[in-house]
Amino acid sequence: AQSVTQLGSHVSVSEGALVLLRCNYSSSVPPYLFWYVQYPNQGLQLLLKYTSAATLVKGINGFEAEFKKSETSFHLTKPSAHMSDAAEYFCAVSGPGGFKTIFGAGTRLFVKA
Amino acid sequence: IAGITQAPTSQILAAGRRMTLRCTQDMRHNAMYWYRQDLGLGLRLIHYSNTAGTTGKGEVPDGYSVSRANTDDFPLTLASAVPSQTSVYFCASSEGTNNSPLHFGNGTRLTVT
Numbered sequence: 314a315q316s317v318t319q320l321g322s323h324v325s326v327s328e329g330a331l332v333l334l335r336c337n338y339s340s341s342v343p344p345y346l347f348w349y350v351q352y353p354n355q356g357l358q359l360l361l362k363y364t365s366a367a368t369l370v371k372g373i374n375g376f377e378a379e380f381k382k383s384e385t386s387f388h389l390t391k392p393s394a395h396m397s398d399a400a401e402y403f404c405a406v407s408g409p410g411g412f413k414t415i416f417g418a419g420t421r422l423f424v425k426a
Numbered sequence: 427i428a429g430i431t432q433a434p435t436s437q438i439l440a441a442g443r444r445m446t447l448r449c450t451q452d453m454r455h456n457a458m459y460w461y462r463q464d465l466g467l468g469l470r471l472i473h474y475s476n477t478a479g480t481t482g483k484g485e486v487p488d489g490y491s492v493s494r495a496n497t498d499d500f501p502l503t504l505a506s507a508v509p510s511q512t513s514v515y516f517c518a519s520s521e522g523t524n525n526s527p528l529h530f531g532n533g534t535r536l537t538v539t
Binding site (some may be wrong): 322345347349354355356357358359362363364403405407413414415416417418419 | 431461
């Protein structure tokens with residue numbers, strides 16, 4: 314069975330500071346990992362996905378994530394937070410065929426001026 | 427603009443009533459999904475469809491039914507709504523291949539009184 318754990322339901326950073334959102338996964342097969350972002354009153358949008366071609370994955374809006382198999386982690390980072398980054402972020406894992414994608418509980422990012 | 431259309435955007439429903447949430451996609455994706463989003467729980471899969479004519483149960487299928495008569499439409503029916511079904515419902519689609527991401531609609535906010 315697959316599962317995802319996001320550490321911290323809320324993260325607050327100052328504008329310009331490093332953003333780090335943590336995600337650990339559990340999967341009995343090679344995982345397909347994703348990060349999505351949700352802005353208020355909208356559906357989720359894909360930020361980035363792990364494709365096994367490279368352990369460091371770059372996404373939209375300056376975000377990136379590093380796949381660490383030994384730590385079963387896929388943490389999301391951004392060097393410098395912007396006010397527009399305030400949103401909820403979801404880590405997700407899916408199995409072969411992409412079916413039954415499982416989501417973490419989400420981390421709400423607050424960015425202070 | 428290609429994407430997923432959900433209707434209605436919001437609904438207040440009396441307990442015991444029947445309700446169908448509509449979802450249409452124009453991307454010709456094979457797979458479609460229904461998730462519910464509840465505070466602190468992230469997104470939980472209700473039902474999914476790998477291709478037209480087939481459906482499957484997700485994590486929380488009780489009280490819900492779906493059908494997939496064609497590629498584009500994937501309605502979700504609550505036969506007899508209960509207050510615990512108060513939630514935000516998201517329809518999503520994907521190509522259904524390994525590591526294909528989900529594309530989401532903007533959601534339906536349902537309140538069962």
